[in-house]
Amino acid sequence: VRVDNSRRLDFDEPPFTQISTVPSARRLNPIEKPTTFDFEGRSISAHPDESVAVALFAEGEGILSRSVKYHRPRSFFCLSGNCGACLLRIDGQPNQKACRTQVREGQRVERQNAFPSGSFDIFGATDVLFSRGMDPHTLLTGSRPLNALMKQVVRQFAGFGRLPDPRSESAPLPTTEVRRVDVVVIGGGPAGLACATTLARSGQKVLLVHQERHLGGSLLTDPDFGPETARSIAEDAQRAGVESATQSVALAYYPEDRISDGAPPGLLAVATPSGLWKLSARRYVYATGTYDRNAVFGNNDRPGIFAARAVGRLLVSHHVLVGQRPIVIGDGPYARALTDALSSAGAAANRIDGARCRPITAYGRDWVRGLEVEEDGVRKRLPTDAIAVAALPAPATELPREHGVTVEFRPEAGGFACRVDDVGRSPDSKGVFVCGDAAGFLGPLRAQEAGRRTGEAVAKDLQGEQP
Numbered sequence: 001v002r003v004d005n006s007r008r009l010d011f012d013e014p015p016f017t018q019i020s021t022v023p024s025a026r027r028l029n030p031i032e033k034p035t036t037f038d039f040e041g042r043s044i045s046a047h048p049d050e051s052v053a054v055a056l057f058a059e060g061e062g063i064l065s066r067s068v069k070y071h072r073p074r075s076f077f078c079l080s081g082n083c084g085a086c087l088l089r090i091d092g093q094p095n096q097k098a099c100r101t102q103v104r105e106g107q108r109v110e111r112q113n114a115f116p117s118g119s120f121d122i123f124g125a126t127d128v129l130f131s132r133g134m135d136p137h138t139l140l141t142g143s144r145p146l147n148a149l150m151k152q153v154v155r156q157f158a159g160f161g162r163l164p165d166p167r168s169e170s171a172p173l174p175t176t177e178v179r180r181v182d183v184v185v186i187g188g189g190p191a192g193l194a195c196a197t198t199l200a201r202s203g204q205k206v207l208l209v210h211q212e213r214h215l216g217g218s219l220l221t222d223p224d225f226g227p228e229t230a231r232s233i234a235e236d237a238q239r240a241g242v243e244s245a246t247q248s249v250a251l252a253y254y255p256e257d258r259i260s261d262g263a264p265p266g267l268l269a270v271a272t273p274s275g276l277w278k279l280s281a282r283r284y285v286y287a288t289g290t291y292d293r294n295a296v297f298g299n300n301d302r303p304g305i306f307a308a309r310a311v312g313r314l315l316v317s318h319h320v321l322v323g324q325r326p327i328v329i330g331d332g333p334y335a336r337a338l339t340d341a342l343s344s345a346g347a348a349a350n351r352i353d354g355a356r357c358r359p360i361t362a363y364g365r366d367w368v369r370g371l372e373v374e375e376d377g378v379r380k381r382l383p384t385d386a387i388a389v390a391a392l393p394a395p396a397t398e399l400p401r402e403h404g405v406t407v408e409f410r411p412e413a414g415g416f417a418c419r420v421d422d423v424g425r426s427p428d429s430k431g432v433f434v435c436g437d438a439a440g441f442l443g444p445l446r447a448q449e450a451g452r453r454t455g456e457a458v459a460k461d462l463q464g465e466q467p
């Protein structure tokens with residue numbers, strides 16, 4: 001949503017400001033054995049288990065990138081690899097997701113698409129000069145020479161990042177491996193873990209593909225569960241015999257391709273840290289979860305406005321407190337639990353329900369400073385240094401759709417959700433199941449139960465069938 005930015009001209013801030021300060025992000029635990037990396041000449045100490053985004057934020061570097069067109073400052077939003085707000089140049093590779101890149105000793109991290117530097121971007125002027133929006137296709141079209149010049153300028157500035165540094169000669173090429181399993185479960189959150197464990201206990205050979213480093217999904221962001229619960233459920237899965245491939249991304253399903261000559265059609269491509277897998281399974285279970293969404297209000301892209309689950313992840317998994325005066329927007333159990341957890345950690349946390357008291361616009365240029373809200377027809381400004389939006393997440397349906405699953409629009413389930421029966425079986429694609437939040441947002445406990453039911457149904461399906 002493009003908001004009316006003209007209101008920003010009333011701000012008492014200069015149009016270009018030195019960035020990045022995160023006034024009040026705070027580590028709750030000291031780092032015992034830090035990993036150190038370079039961020040544009042500054043040495044950053046991080047916990048070895050952190051991502052680059054978390055480490056930078058905890059050390060006061062809030063601005064990670066600039067929007068491609070208006071060069072508006074961006075921090076992270078989702079911390080789960082889905083929004084693209086955190087792209088940085090890391091070790092000479094452009095457009096790396098900082099929230100998905102683990103810190104490494106000696107790493108080189110830089111911001112991109114800013115001139116002359118990441119901390120002072122002169123192209124931020126675009127956002128001020130074109131506060132009501134800019135259409136480069138029609139800009140200066142009144143004059144042919146000026147329009148030709150404008151085209152050159154626009155072409156020069158289009159795109160994101162610079163080409164990678166040349167690969168070193170010794171860098172190994174990724175390998176390709178063919179895999180065949182009984183069941184592949186994509187997604188290692190509560191539903192995927194429960195499904196995989198149930199299947200493994202019934203004797204099936206199960207591969208669990210999960211894009212993050214740690215299994216647990218939304219459990220790792222939830223103050224009611226957290227990393228201990230996630231670890232114990234993951235250990236149960238391992239004990240049951242589940243093979244898990246973490247930091248591995250299921251890229252796409254190709255119905256027309258085969259893993260080898262004579263194999264049945266259908267191939268799932270999985271990118272793993274060691275190379276590409278061409279994978280075939282007798283049953284496919286998609287437990288792909290949901291995407292965090294923002295709420296609609298003015299300046300909702302300002303740095304300091306985060307998905308609530310990102311704020312939860314910072315607190316629960318990384319012991320980083322997002323700010324001193326955070327506002328949580330939302331009325332569900334997660335918004336309430338997060339507000340309580342932030343308060344217990346020492347923040348003066350405030351919560352608005354988002355409906356009766358609704359957000360109108362955020363204030364602040366390089367970091368959020370306040371939120372204007374409307375309640376009973378009365379508007380007021382609440383000071384804040386971080387906003388956590390707990391909007392209903394949207395089901396992640398791309399992969400199951402590639403595999404023939406249809407979706408249906410159910411607003412109460414988060415939007416377009418996979419159409420499956422009560423055990424997660426797709427009526428549209430043989431051998432394909434969807435469980436947990438991808439079939440409509442449920443929350444961790446109900447997603448876990450749904451995963452278990454799907455695991456039992458898949459196991460029953462496979463009984464007596466020739467491998």
Ligand code: FES
Nearest residue numbers: 079082083084099
């Ligand atoms: S993709 Fe990194 S914060 Fe969303």
